[in-house]
Amino acid sequence: MDDTDQWRNMASAPRDGSRILVTVRSSEQGPAEVDMAYWSRADQFGEEGWRASDSSPGRVVEYAEPELRCWMPLPTAGRGSMPSPWEGEDVPLVDGDGI
Numbered sequence: 001m002d003d004t005d006q007w008r009n010m011a012s013a014p015r016d017g018s019r020i021l022v023t024v025r026s027s028e029q030g031p032a033e034v035d036m037a038y039w040s041r042a043d044q045f046g047e048e049g050w051r052a053s054d055s056s057p058g059r060v061v062e063y064a065e066p067e068l069r070c071w072m073p074l075p076t077a078g079r080g081s082m083p084s085p086w087e088g089e090d091v092p093l094v095d096g097d098g099i
Contacts, residue, residue, distance in 0.1 A: 007070040007086045015039040019053050023069040023086040032085035036074070037063060 013020060019038045026032040036053040040046070050068060052061035070086045 005072070005075070005083070007072050007083075007088075010065070010068050010071055013039070013071040017041075019074060020071045021074060021083065022050070022063070022071045024063065025067055025069050027067075032069070032087070034082055034085050037068070 007023065010022075013022075017038055017040070019036050022035055022037045024033050024035050037050050038053055040048060040051045042048040046060050046062055050063040050065070052063070055061045072083065075083075
């Protein structure tokens with residue numbers, strides 16, 4: 001397993017619009033899951049922040065910062081399967097838990 005197969009702290013995630021894999025925290029809506037997301041600058045459909053890559057104008061799926069645990073780059077072509085969500089210990093947040 002090389003470095004591209006490792007989950008990383010969200011603080012280091014690229015905010016240039018490139019698509020990445022993220023672990024979405026478990027919540028009352030369901031268990032933790034992996035999604036493809038990107039950082040979006042503010043536009044007519046919402047404020048800047050993390051969006052699901054399958055968002056479309058007028059139907060934006062946004063993630064609040066505390067909803068995302070970690071990230072990794074997209075896998076290279078030919079990878080066998082989607083990675084499992086991060087299940088390890090959370091890194092303590094600097095400014096509280098977001099709620």
